[in-house]
Amino acid sequence: MDNPQGKTNELNIAWLAGFLDGEGAFDLQRAYARHLRRQGGWRPRVRMSNTDVPTLAHVTKILDPLDVGYWVGWRYPSNPKWNKSWSVEIAGIKKGLKFLQLITPYLRTKKARAELLIEFAQSRLDNTPGNGHALYS
Numbered sequence: 652m653d654n655p656q657g658k659t660n661e662l663n664i665a666w667l668a669g670f671l672d673g674e675g676a677f678d679l680q681r682a683y684a685r686h687l688r689r690q691g692g693w694r695p696r697v698r699m700s701n702t703d704v705p706t707l708a709h710v711t712k713i714l715d716p717l718d719v720g721y722w723v724g725w726r727y728p729s730n731p732k733w734n735k736s737w738s739v740e741i742a743g744i745k746k747g748l749k750f751l752q753l754i755t756p757y758l759r760t761k762k763a764r765a766e767l768l769i770e771f772a773q774s775r776l777d778n779t780p781g782n783g784h785a786l787y788s
Contacts, residue, residue: 663713668757670710675699677764679771680742695747695768697754700726700738707737714739719750748772 671677680696699710707723714721722740741750748769755765 660716664717664753665757667710667713668754669759670706671697671699671754672758672760674701675761677761677768679768693771694743695751695772696740696742697747697750697765697768698738698740700736702734702736704737707739710739714741717750717753719753720746744772744775748776 676696676698678696678698679693682692682694701707711721711723719741720743722742724738724740726736726738728735741747751765751769751772755762755769758765
């Protein structure tokens with residue numbers, strides 16, 4: 652018999668991929684910390700934003716067991732007619748790569764961007780000190 656929890660996880664990851672296709676962004680973020688700049692200065696980042704709080708609860712419920720590490724931020728607009736919004740970010744070479752590898756098979760419209768970030772993260776991991784790369788020899 653199939654594992655029903657595994658199917659639920661797959662279904663949730665597929666839902667999250669659909670949400671990211673519509674409300675997400677896949678980019679490189681400039682690292683501002685000095686020690687991160689010495690390591691190349693850029694890191695992959697996946698962001699999603701929305702105003703619906705129950706959607707945030709669902710997103711974090713999916714992300715928590717994936718153990719990818721994420722940050723939740725709030726934006727409070729100055730115009731009282733606008734709603735406050737939340738954003739979730741997953742950033743970093745290792746965390747980003749782990750998350751991107753989980754989500755990419757389910758993406759449709761932003762799959763190519765995610766694949767580029769995977770390629771970038773893997774190249775960064777392959778070029779770290781101790782891996783025999785000429786840059787560090």
